[in-house]
Amino acid sequence: MMISSDMEYRVEREFEDFEWLHHCLLTQEGVTGLHGIIFPPLPAKPGTFLSNSEAKTKKKIESLAMVDDWQMYCRALEEYLHLVTAHPVLVKNPAVHSFLKHRELPIKTKVKKGIFNKLTQAVEELRKEHHKDIDDFFQNERDSNLTLTAFTKAAVEKFLEIVLTEQKIAIACGHFSTALHLGIGQDDDPADYAFAKMCLKLSEVLDTVKKNFEKVAENDLNTLGFNLELHSRFQDAEKEMLFRRTCKLVDVETANKNLGQAKPHKKAAMEDIKKAADKEFDEISGMAKVEIQRYHRERVRAFQKALIELSDSQLQTARECCVELKQQLAEFKQLCAE
Numbered sequence: 001m002m003i004s005s006d007m008e009y010r011v012e013r014e015f016e017d018f019e020w021l022h023h024c025l026l027t028q029e030g031v032t033g034l035h036g037i038i039f040p041p042l043p044a045k046p047g048t049f050l051s052n053s054e055a056k057t058k059k060k061i062e063s064l065a066m067v068d069d070w071q072m073y074c075r076a077l078e079e080y081l082h083l084v085t086a087h088p089v090l091v092k093n094p095a096v097h098s099f100l101k102h103r104e105l106p107i108k109t110k111v112k113k114g115i116f117n118k119l120t121q122a123v124e125e126l127r128k129e130h131h132k133d134i135d136d137f138f139q140n141e142r143d144s145n146l147t148l149t150a151f152t153k154a155a156v157e158k159f160l161e162i163v164l165t166e167q168k169i170a171i172a173c174g175h176f177s178t179a180l181h182l183g184i185g186q187d188d189d190p191a192d193y194a195f196a197k198m199c200l201k202l203s204e205v206l207d208t209v210k211k212n213f214e215k216v217a218e219n220d221l222n223t224l225g226f227n228l229e230l231h232s233r234f235q236d237a238e239k240e241m242l243f244r245r246t247c248k249l250v251d252v253e254t255a256n257k258n259l260g261q262a263k264p265h266k267k268a269a270m271e272d273i274k275k276a277a278d279k280e281f282d283e284i285s286g287m288a289k290v291e292i293q294r295y296h297r298e299r300v301r302a303f304q305k306a307l308i309e310l311s312d313s314q315l316q317t318a319r320e321c322c323v324e325l326k327q328q329l330a331e332f333k334q335l336c337a338e
Contacts, residue, residue: 009101015045017105018077021084024095031089033287035244038295039090040083041233043076072221079230128246135285141292142242149235156228163225166217173210177203198335205328212321219313227306231299238295245284252277 022042028034081100085091098105133139180203255274262270 011100011103013099017099018042018080019045020105021095021099025084025090025093028093028095033283033285035248036241036284036287036289036291037087037089038234038238038241038291040080040087041230041237042080043073043233072226075226076230128250129243131246131250133246133249137289138242138245138285141238142246145235145239145242149232149239152228152232152235156225156232159220159225159228163217163220166213166220170210170213170217173206173213177206177210180206194335198332201328201332201335205325205332208321208324208328212317215317215321216314219310219317223310223313224306227302231302234295234299238292241288241291245281245288248277248281248284252281 019042022039025039031037084096085100090096133142180199252274255270255277259267259270259274
C-alpha cells in the first residue's frame with residue numbers, strides 16, 4: 001500500500017479492523033462540525049442480519065454468485081479507503097495513518113451494536129425525522145434524500161434483475177449447447193455424420209453466446225452495478241448526517257424554550273447552554289452544506305465514470321463476440337456447402 005511516492009507499507013487487515021477505523025472516524029474529538037460530515041459508508045460484513053428489502057437484494061446477488069466473489073467485496077473495501085483518504089477532514093485522523101502504516105493496530109475497543117441501541121435510534125428517528133427545518137436548503141435536501149433513497153434502492157433491485165436475466169440466458173445457452181453434444185450418435189450413416197458436425201458447430205455458437213452474456217453481466221456488475229450499490233449506501237450516510245443535524249436543531253429549540261421558562265437564578269446557566277447549542281448547530285450546518293455540495297459533485301462524477309466504463313466494456317465485449325460469431329458463421333456456411 002503506497003502512502004507517498006517513496007514509501008510503501010504492507011499490512012494485513014480484517015473486517016473488524018475496518019469497523020475500528022470507521023468507529024474512530026465517527027467518534028473523533030476536536031473536529032469542528034464533525035456531525036455535519038457525510039461519512040463514507042462501510043460495506044456490510046458478509047453474512048450479517050439484513051432487513052427484508054436488503055435480504056431480497058442479497059438473495060438476488062447470491063444468485064449471481066457475488067457473495068463468493070471476494071474480489072468484488074475487496075474492491076468495495078478498497079473504495080471505502082479511497083473515499084476516506086480523499087476526504088479533506090477524515091484523512092487527518094491519526095487512526096487513518098495507523099490503519100495504513102502500522103502492522104499492529106492499537107488495542108481496539110469492540111464496537112457495540114446491541115439491539116437496544118438500534119431500538120433507541122429507531123425511536124429517535126420516528127420522533128424527529130419529520131421535524132420541520134428552519135433552513136429551506138436543508139429541508140429540501142431532506143425531502144430530496146427521502147425520495148432519491150427509495151428510487152435508488154428500487155433501481156438497484158431492477159438492475160440486479162436485469163443482470164440475473166442475463167445470467168439465466170447464459171445458463172440456458174450452456175444447457176442447449178450441452179444437449180446438442182449429448183444428442184450426437186455414433187452411426188456411420190453419412191447423413192447422421194453431417195448432422196452431427198452441424199450440431200457440434202451450433203453447440204460452439206451457443207457456447208460463444210453463453211460466454212458473451214456472462215461477460216455482459218460481469219460488465220454490468222463491475223461498472224454501473226457497483227456504482228449504484230455504493231450510491232445507495234451513500235444516500236443512507238447522507239440521511240444519517242441530516243438526522244444528526246436535525247437532532248441538534250431540536251436541542252437548540254429546546255435550549256431556547258428552557259431559557260424562556262428559566263427562573264432568574266438559572267438564567268445565566270441556561271444562556272450558556274443556549275450559546276453552546278447555537279455554536280455547535282452553526283458549526284454542523286456549515287460543515288453539512290459543504291459536504292452536501294461536495295457529495296453531489298462526486299456523485300455526478302462517479303456516475304459519469306461508471307456509464308463511460310459500462311459503455312466501453314460492453315462495446316469491447318460486443319466486438320469480441322462479433323468476431324467469433326462471424327468466424328463461426330463462415331464455418332457453418334462451409335459445412336452446409338459440403
